[in-house]
Amino acid sequence: MEQHLPFYDNAGSDSFFRFSQIDKQLGDAERLHILETLLGCLDLADFAQTLQNLLTVRLGLCGLEIQSPAGRLALGSSGTLTRLMDCPRDTATAIRYHFNRPLNALDNRRLDEIHTLVTPQLRNVIRHSEIKRLASKDHLTSLGNRAGFEEHLSRLFSHAKRSGEVFGLMVLDMDKFKAINDSFGHQEGDNVLIAMAQAISTSLRDTDFAFRFGGDEFCCLIPDADSATLQRVSHRIRQAMHNQPLLAKHHMRCSIGTGLYQSGEERGALFSRADAALYQDKQNASLLGKTA
C-alpha cells in the first residue's frame, strides 16, 4: 500500500514551525467567534458595546473609548491602566482600552491580536456611519433632511416611552418665500434658505436637532422640553432671523407651530397638533399683514 510520508516530519518540535503557534494567543475558533460577533455590528455604538463585552470577558476590560471621524464614543469607566492603540491605515482613528489591573505580557499580546482583528470592521463601521450621515443630510443647508428627521423622531419617541421624558416638536414655514425666487431668482432663494438654516441652528442648544423638511419648511426636535422652552426657542429663532443680514434685507418672516409629546400618543398625532398650530400662526400673520 502506498504511504504518504510527511514532507518534514520534525514539524511538531521544530521551533520554526511552532513559532506562529507560540506567538498566537487566540485560537482559530476564538478569532472566528470575535469576527462573527463584530461583523453583525454596523453602528458605532453597537460595535463599541460588543467589543467592550468581548474584552470584559477575556481581559477584564473596564472601559473603552473610540476616537474616529464618526465621533468620540466612551463606554464603561476609565481604569488605572490605559492602552491607546492606533488603527492601521487610518490615522484619525484610535481606541483607548481601560483596565483596572496591570496586564501581563500574554494579556498584552492577546489585546494586540484582538485589536488587529477588529480594526478592519471598525473601518467599515466608520464608513457606514459616514454614508448614513450624508444620506440623512440636506445638501443645501447642511441640516438634517426628512430621513434624518424620521430617524431622530423614532429615537425620541422610544426614549420618551421608556423614560417619560417630554420632548418638543417645532415646525417652521417661511412666509412668502416664493416671492424671493420669483423676484430675485432661485440662487437668491437658495441663499435665503441657507441663512434661515443658520438662524435656526444658532438658536438651538447642542442637544436639539434641526432639519429641512423640504422647500421652505423646517423642523426642530427639542429633547427635555416644556411649553416655556418651546416659546423661548421660537422667540430666539425670530430674533436670529431679524439679526441675519440677508433675512433682514428681504424682511423674511416665518410661521411656527409647536407640540409637546403627550404620553402614549403616536407620532402622527403630535405632528398634526404642531401642524395645526403652524397653520393658525400663518393665518394670524396673514390677517396682521392685511390689517397692517
Ligand SMILES: Nc1nc2c(ncn2[C@@H]2O[C@H](COP(=O)(O)OP(=O)(O)OP(=O)(O)O)[C@@H](O)[C@H]2O)c(=O)[nH]1
Ligand atoms: N430657491 C429654492 N426654492 C425652493 C427650493 N425648494 C422649494 N423651493 C420653492 O419654495 C417655494 C415655496 O412656496 P410656497 O409653499 O408657496 O411658500 P410661500 O411662498 O412661503 O407661501 P406661504 O408659506 O403661504 O407664505 C416654491 O416656489 C418652491 O419652488 C429650493 O431648494 N431652493
